[in-house]
Amino acid sequence: MSQKLDLEFINLTKRYGATVAVDAISYHFATGTYACLLGPSGCGKSSTLRMIAGHETVSEGAVTLGGRDISHLPPAKRGTAMMFQNYALFPHLSVLDNVAFSLKMQGVETEKRHKRAGEMLELVDMSALSNRLPAQLSGGQQQRAALARALITKPDVLLLDEPLSALDPFLRIRMRAELKKLQRELGITFIHVTHGQDEALALADEIVVMNNAKIEQAGQTRSVFDAPKTAFVARFLGSHNVVKMPEGMVAIRSDALTLDTGESAKLPGTITNIEYQGTHVAVTAMVPGDQEVTALLSDHEFFDSPKEIGEAIGLGWEARAAQALAQ
Numbered sequence: 001m002s003q004k005l006d007l008e009f010i011n012l013t014k015r016y017g018a019t020v021a022v023d024a025i026s027y028h029f030a031t032g033t034y035a036c037l038l039g040p041s042g043c044g045k046s047s048t049l050r051m052i053a054g055h056e057t058v059s060e061g062a063v064t065l066g067g068r069d070i071s072h073l074p075p076a077k078r079g080t081a082m083m084f085q086n087y088a089l090f091p092h093l094s095v096l097d098n099v100a101f102s103l104k105m106q107g108v109e110t111e112k113r114h115k116r117a118g119e120m121l122e123l124v125d126m127s128a129l130s131n132r133l134p135a136q137l138s139g140g141q142q143q144r145a146a147l148a149r150a151l152i153t154k155p156d157v158l159l160l161d162e163p164l165s166a167l168d169p170f171l172r173i174r175m176r177a178e179l180k181k182l183q184r185e186l187g188i189t190f191i192h193v194t195h196g197q198d199e200a201l202a203l204a205d206e207i208v209v210m211n212n213a214k215i216e217q218a219g220q221t222r223s224v225f226d227a228p229k230t231a232f233v234a235r236f237l238g239s240h241n242v243v244k245m246p247e248g249m250v251a252i253r254s255d256a257l258t259l260d261t262g263e264s265a266k267l268p269g270t271i272t273n274i275e276y277q278g279t280h281v282a283v284t285a286m287v288p289g290d291q292e293v294t295a296l297l298s299d300h301e302f303f304d305s306p307k308e309i310g311e312a313i314g315l316g317w318e319a320r321a322a323q324a325l326a327q
């Protein structure tokens with residue numbers, strides 16, 4: 001049975017002079033969770049990650065792992081490992097020596113560390129390239145080498161700072177599937193910082209949406225996506241319309257909107273844009289209150305009864321598709 005090594009933030013705070021980068025956040029990650037920290041630039045994601053890793057001091061509060069306060073331990077003693085955005089591979093070392101580097105620092109003898117590095121490279125499917133220099137690798141291969149290097153210390157928690165951002169969109173999708181597979185195989189906790197909503201939705205068991213140094217909403221990915229509590233979360237995750245209705249602000253998923261002219265229509269509107277997206281058609285309409293809402297229709301739904309810009313429509317949705325938002 002794997003050891004229970006839950007990661008916890010307790011009123012975790014980071015100040016840089018007068019700037020509060022992380023403001024007393026608390027959260028509990030069960031062992032083996034794939035979690036994404038998500039939020040706009042400057043919201044405090046990287047500072048949070050660096051405090052877990054020990055690359056940044058904790059101003060107040062604590063990070064605990066398996067109930068042990070690790071806030072003041074040196075990075076190598078925490079049971080965490082970090083994979084950086086630019087991979088930070090040493091250009092003059094072979095892939096094998098890059099992967100073996102932290103074991104060398106620990107004084108592990110050459111043969112033993114090379115054997116272990118070889119196992120790690122096998123894990124990420126890079127055995128054939130172990131003698132190459134980083135410059136002789138593609139972006140995806142560099143990422144795998146960086147992963148192997150981070151995992152060689154057998155961390156309980158792997159920290160990933162925008163790990164896919166250096167890759168082109170096609171490779172990003174492939175590597176994200178590999179990351180997820182690797183996490184499932186290893187069963188350890190991954191904390192992954194990203195700007196990308198799609199990336200977070202695709203990878204995470206849990207998402208932590210940050211805004212202005214605080215956790216705006218966190219929980220199981222689907223629960224957060226399905227029931228955003230604030231307009232910020234609904235807008236940030238995308239695929240939702242935030243609409244002011246007489247009863248207050250609501251978030252309505254774009255794919256839950258239908259074009260209705262009958263009695264079921266809840267809002268009248270005028271089409272302002274139609275965007276063909278292959279599997280779907282996004283129809284945007286201006287509704288009362290000078291608000292634009294977008295309905296995502298399947299291509300058949302749209303082309304069975306095509307509409308035009310300027311046409312008057314009604315918009316309908318099932319009651320459960322509308323989520324009341326905190327003011």
Ligand SMILES: Nc1ncnc2c1ncn2[C@@H]1O[C@H](COP(=O)(O)OP(=O)(O)OP(=O)(O)O)[C@@H](O)[C@H]1O
Binds near residue numbers: 041043044047
């Ligand atoms: N070393 C530092 N000194 C002073 N202020 C800093 C430092 N590092 C970060 N900050 C500030 O702390 C806040 C949070 O920064 P942080 O890098 O954690 O955000 P982020 O969400 O990771 O942003 P990004 O997505 O752009 O990387 C920002 O206002 C930033 O300017």
